[in-house]
Amino acid sequence: MEPTRRFWVIAALGTAGAALALLFGDVLWVGIPLGIGAWALIEQLTFTNQLTQLSRSAPITQSLTRDAVLVDDATTLEIRTNPDHEPLLETLDATLTVTPHPALTVEADHEHDLAGETELISLPLRISVAGSYEISPPRVRMRSARGLFEESLPLGNQCTLTAEPRVPRDIHVGTGGERIAVAFGDHDANQGGSGFDPGELREYMPGDPTNRIDWNATARLGDPYIREYEAETTRQTQLIVDHRAQMRTGPDGQTKLDYAREVATWLTDYAAGLDDPLGLTLVSDDHVSGPTTPAADAAHYRRIRQELLDLTTAPESSPPPTSRSNRSANRALPRSSRDARRLAAGLDSDDEFARTLRSYFADVAGYVDRRADDPLFQAVQTRLADNSGDSWLVVVTDDTNRAELLETVRAAATPETFVTVFLLPSVLFDTTEFRDIEAAYGEYRDFETFRQQLEATRAVTAFEVGPSDRLEALLATTHTQRATQ
Template sequence: MRPTRRFWVLAALAVVAGAWAVTIGRPALLVGVCGVCAWLLAQQYRFLVALRGTAASLEVSQRCSTARTVTDAATYFTVTARAESAGSLALTVDADPPVAADGSVEPLRLEPGGAEARGTFEFSWPVAGTFGFGAPTVTARDRLGLFEQRLRPSAERPTVTVEARRPQTVHVGEGGDPITAGFGDHESGQAGRGLEPAEVRKYVAGDAVRRIDWKATARLNETHVREFTSQTDRETHLFVDHRAGTADGSPGESNLDYARHVALAFVDHAEESSERVGCQTVGDEGLTGVFEPRADMEHLRQIRRHLNAVTPTGAAESEAVGDRNAGRVRAPQTPTAPERVRATSQRLAGDGSAFASRLGPFFDRPDAYVRAISDRPLFRAVDAEPPRMAGVQWTVIVTDDERRTELRETVKRASDRGPVLVFLTPTALFEPGGLDDIDAAYDAYLDFEEFRRDLSTLSGVTAFEVGPADRLSTVLANAPDRRAVRQQ
């Protein structure tokens, strides 16, 4: 119990009046002062009795309209207070919303004699994560405002899991064709359009042309297609790139949003199938999150929360570059392949011209680029992952196509340990104003598709494109004089 300022003012006046009565020798005034003091004690006693009854009957409940939502979506929070024996006390209920919640909660007031009060408040969530509401605080006051007491009633403390908003039109496929099976899904022992190659068989009428295995067809001199299957006894290692370039695109439809959508699909499937999943996120300065492969639910929830919370590292610099390049399709920087470096070095070695002599030193170390990329964040993360001793180890890399040499060498290193799935977001589909020049966008997409197919020719590697389905269809549909790219 805490006396209020009003109580102390009355008590001070009584003390002053008592001292004055003694000074001037007025016993009647002193009796009046004693009466005031007795009245204050009586009010204190009445407050304590009412408070005891209120604390025994007080019920406060807190409810959220949903336990899971997405960023910037509205969530409704309801507080209800009931006190059957509140009597002469006025109650004020103060809720404790998370700091990350965008909104406010007004105090809930239960006037003397009232039995119930309720309030509903709207919140939005600008950032992803899991946030919990605190315990409410109830302040009880008597009718005259002389005493007050704070109570901490037992009440549910709801939590809200906020996920990053996922894109609405997601394309995952090859050469403009969507894959027919859900990525991340698999059934043990069943062949079909999965993601892991299983066996080669002869072509039969009705098989999709894109499933033809051209290497086997050339070797066997007869058309063959490749079946795909998946195994339940596997361990998936997710590598999600969220460096500065993944900030391209509009809010909720950025490069990273589509990459996140794919990564979360694998986590969702692992939750249903009890698969072991590990995850590493890579920023411009290196690893930003490491989760060792496990299959328990809390582990998967931690991965999901982390993926929902990641943002492009160095995003401010990326936005500045994007503003300067607005309206133009950025041509991907395609580093020189090592085979071409070696071939050029050999040609220069047999050329005695002054030009060859000057240019030769730049090509006399054709493997130097491998050493140069060994410190790149994505390559370093994949290279450091230890191989699994038993079972199937899948590596899933989700990134963009800006750093092609690093990605190619990363994929080659990962394929030494087992099957590799690469999900690439084409830069051409995320450029600000990139579809203003449809021919340039189409050319950029063709360049990307050539790179994606080149990755898929590596042993044990399958590469898919990930991006906005509406933009991709626009790029392909508005080039009638060109033959649309299709997976062969």
């Protein structure tokens, strides 16, 4: 509680009365300061009682018309005064002030005179940064009835506003341009289908989609076999999400990371719906982080969702290799140290050109052997070392570093670990249109070859993830052009 300017003026009058009493030696002048002091004390006690009454009740309530919005969308903060307290608030000359979070923009006056307001105050809000924000109770500054004292108190309730990033709405998850049979995000427990958890093998039947043939089992058993996938899993799950610099490729709100975040969030909800233990690992250009220990409680799932919501790409130190020329160069590198050594050994001539290439491929072999220093490889190996028993490893990444990914998956897939890769093809995230449709289609076919190469590894399933409209446009245009030739 603070004294106002009026209080100090009146206190000065009381002091002057006391001085006159001393000057004239007349006790009657003493009554002036005593009377003023008693009057001020009564005012203070009455004001204190009124403030206590307001703080113990609910004179003001606030709520949001929408407590979950997209970034840059508007919502409205509605503040209501309790009719039973309006006379007292008017008597106390109450002024309400809203102090928003720095990320919130209040599109109206921050201060409102409650004595002159109607029962409802509406404040349009807009939020520019994704996240969850607490809106504190509004502060109300009040003055005592005669204006001697004033106080500012938070009156009302706290509410929470969540802003989600603008994300893609039409996500393709599938293989070879075909969506998976079970709708993305909709899996029934204990139902066979083409979900994500590996199930039993069965013989191929006429009419089964060919992209569900398990070629490893087919080669081993001699007849075509289909692997069923179940929607429910009781295994411990480790989710690894790549958010390195190359994941920022794509239009705003539709980057690789936006799609990766959507898939990872859905997988989190999927695990939460089945009470599956889930761990999260985030891979950046220079470190690995995240709540790595799998758990199955509600607070843990919320923490993972928030980690994914706050996820951004690392600052880019050099342009990511997303151009078509760079992707072609990446595809030309050996896929493993064995490939590199075989290429080096095949250069058996003794001319200068062969000697140069032998040295080059020998260096590449050493580079492949040093993949343990790569963030993704390191993340996978660390998480698998922490697990005991069967586990399901889910990797969400793109196809920029194909050799690294292939070596990582091969090292991770074991009889105790099934690996699922959600892979974002770079060709679908070029910000330019498909000027050379044949070249773009060639890149997509090359990506599909790489995806199949991943799936050729035992206990590995790989799905493509990307914008459905761009993939459909690419495939439809290519089909039309070839049909007219």
